[in-house]
Amino acid sequence: MSTPSSSTAPGGRARRGFGLIGPRRGRHTVSLDELGSLGLPVGDDGAVIGVDAEGRPAVLGINRPTPYEVTLIGGLWTAQVLALRAAGTGARIAVETGRAQAWTSLAQAAGGGQPCISLHDVGRVPPQGASAGSPVVVVRDCGMRPPRGRVASGPWQSVVTLLPYLSPVAPRLMKKSALVGVQRVSPDESALIGRIMNLSSTESQALSTLADGVTLWCAGRDRQFVMTQATDAETGLLGSARRMD
Template sequence: MSGPYPDDNAAYRQQPVPRPREPGQVTSGRAAVPVPAPADPFAQGRPQADPLAQGQRPADPFAQGRRQAEPLSQGQAAPVVTSAPLARPGTFLPDQPGGPPPGPGDEERPRDRTGPSGRTSRLRIGWHAVPRAGLRRMTAGQPAPAGLLIGRDQQQAPVPLRLFAPEPVRVTLVGGVWAAQLMLFRAFAAGARVVVVTTEPHAWTGFGERATGQQHRLTVVAAEPGGPYSGTAQTPLLTVHDLGLSGPMTSPPLGPWHSQLTVLRQLDRAGVPALQEASLVVMQRLGGDEATLAAAALKLRPHSGQLLQSMNDDMMVLIGDGDDRYLFLNQTGIEQQYIGLPRR
């Protein structure tokens, strides 16, 4: 349409379209002049924007050493999430890998281990199941020999002395009062009561009280008491004959759980009957004449005479039961305190 007025639309199309103004810019005519943003006086106390909210993820400082998750292969499937209840902590089912593996012959065992309340039994930490075939191959170790421990041999095996038994036991010791008191000190630990028949009572005075703290555990007499007396398995009776160079004139009668210990401080021909009548003989180191006499009386092997003379102060030899056993006494600190160091 023509008219006195110019075409406003055409004039409008010829005008440049202004660009939207960006923050921090002002226009001066047609050119944008950058203007620095004013400082925010409250920016220090304002919480920083969360980069996760803006779609950004902060750098993981442990990403380099972390093993990346492997994608599922075509044959694998993600675990199925079900609504089945979780197992109670501390329990297991027989078919689960957490329980003990079944062994041969366990098929007849019930699969559900339940208690009186009907609940599954708790898991035992450190449970180890042994098959029945393995149980048949298990054997108990050899029990320790019974008797009064008097020492250990060169292999550190204990050497017992069967001093107390239901039947009477007669033992002869060739040695000093120190060795006799060491044997009594250990016999007290077995609950024994002791009667000492001696010609030197001063050597035994106060020993029972020091060793046991009681006055009735050891009795010192000058003559053989009457008899026969007997003890019990809990309180055996021991009669000690400390008469010097020989044993008692006659063998006193002994009852059950009653033992006799004859102490020969020196060995000569007067003491040979005490050696031959004893079921067990214990000796400390002997002199030349003593060793020759003992080897002949006990019918020892030819080289035994030299061994009897070469023992240390803390050694003894036990002769009886078909074997000669040389042993170390292994004296404890308490025994040294009440008896002293080894000597004859």
């Protein structure tokens, strides 16, 4: 490797390694009052699960160092899109399901040949060994009354429970979950969910009229309607958004 050349600056001063002096320009500076204009709209780290009412990306940070429980009262399509996108963030997905045939194509197609989505019978999910370098999302697709099993959330292992409707176990699951998603339900169900989640009358009434692919996500007092829009690859694999299966 050659050594840097040297040159002589005006006044006879040697400038080693920097070549000729270039043109002088003003420095790129901003005043303190102008700093606010440089802000960037950076959201949370996680999977993009759709867009909000203003068309901004809605991001779900599902890989966490603390236990994280999610309950989704909705359709299989939305749960499968969430699983795919969580896998895209580097998480391993363990699906506990009594309808493995509904998940087989997804498990085979995900990960580009890598086994990132595994399927397990109800009550048969083995320890996953979750860690910061290998986070896990357990998707429980166990029908209206998912049994109490040994699957639990923990550090770097989140649990997403899918309920097709508001079942008798739903209130307990909703109250212990950090995040609850609700898709289109009947007017009676929407009224009950509104009471459980302390929704406004407008939010509660909207639940019975939501379009396919729209979910009301609730975390504490935060509420956000999100439209999940499938990519071309997701549509080819899962079909169009639908509430019913």
